Amino acid sequence: MTWVNRFRRLAPVGRIVQELVRFDLQLMENPEISGVEYQQGALQGYEVREYLLEKWGRTCAYCGAKHVPLEVEHIQPRSKGGSDRVSNLTIACHSCNQAKGNGDIRDFLSGQPDVLSRLLRQAKSPLNDAAAVNSTRWALFNALKATGVPVTTGTGGQTKFNRLRLNLPKAHWLDAACVGDVESLDIVTSKPLLILAKGHGTRRMCGTNKYGFPTRHRSRKQIHNGFQTGDIVTATVTAGKKIGSYVGRVLCRASGSFDMTTASGRVTGINHKYCQPIHRKDGYAYA
Known part of the structure; x- marks a missing residue:
């Protein structure tokens, strides 16, 4: 919501699209909800396949093979x-799928009772993370609606369908652009701004070792030489062993010797006199 409000101050946002649920299980389980067009279309196929891959751990349900092409398989043959309900579907490698054919699952796994028992039990259990719309997503949805901006929702399968239809590479920022009903996209950059929530520090009064025992005192003072931990700075070092230019988040010390987290890693021992602020601490890291 912080970033929704920031973007609304910068530009006239006319619509918000949220990926509310990862899989549209109602539509997969109840074909009568939206008609034949959705159920037999390409989008429904993406929803079902992604759901099954998650539910069965991307392994063949019969032999446990991984990192091989997997096919959607009917546990109880249609014949x-x-x-076609997802509770009767699993995924199998090509060899197992062909070997089972349209035979009964109990006959196919008659010599593997443990596998049969696990498969039947797992087939009936829902994928909890996908089946339940958790309170956080609904809280976000309601908060977005409270802004007064029209809010629509999409599903995870729909997002992937849009991305593949538009022939876009897999990336979080492109997935975000493909949420909901998307006809086309104009991609104007290959280097998006990456924003990561980092928090505002800690309230601990002392530092601890890996076992939780106190090892050092933590000062209440946060600002040192005009900087505080979390500021994004540029540092051009002209003397010493750290000669060079650096950009990143700074970790401040009272001694004036700072550490910097840059795109290439952490750099220690940067004197504060070489640092110039770019962006003051706001709880986020940018790249």
Whole structure:
């Protein structure tokens, strides 16, 4: 919500699209909800396949093979009364899928009772993370609606479908642009601004070792030589062993010898006199 409000101050935001649920399980389980067009379309196929890959851990349900092409498989064959519901679907490698064919699952796994028992039990259990819309997502949705800006929602399968249809590479920022109903996209950059929430420090009064025992006192003073930990600075070092230019978040010390977290790693022992502020601490890191 912090960033929604910031963007609204910078530009006239006319619509917000949120990926509310990862998988549209209602539509997958109840074909009558939205009609044949959705259920037999390409989007429904992406929803089902992604759900099954997550549910079965991206491994063959029969032999446990990983990192091989996996196919959607009916546990109870359709020719013997099996349905297309996700509770009757699993994923299998090509060899196992062909070997089982349209035979009964109990006959196919008659010599592996443990595998049969696990498979039938897992088939009936929902993927909890995908089946439940948790309170955090609904809280965000309600907070977005309270802004007064029109809010629409999309699903995880729909996002992937849009990204592949538009022939875009896998990346979080492109996934975000593909949420909801997307006809086309104009990509104007290959280097998006990456924003990471870092918090505002700690309230601990002392530093501890890995076992939790106190080892050092932590000063209440946060600002040292005009800087505080979390500021983004540029430092051009002209003398000593650290000669060079650096940009990153600074970790301040009362001694005036700072550490910097840069894109290439952490640099220690940067004197404060070489530092110039770019962006004051606001709880976020940028790259």
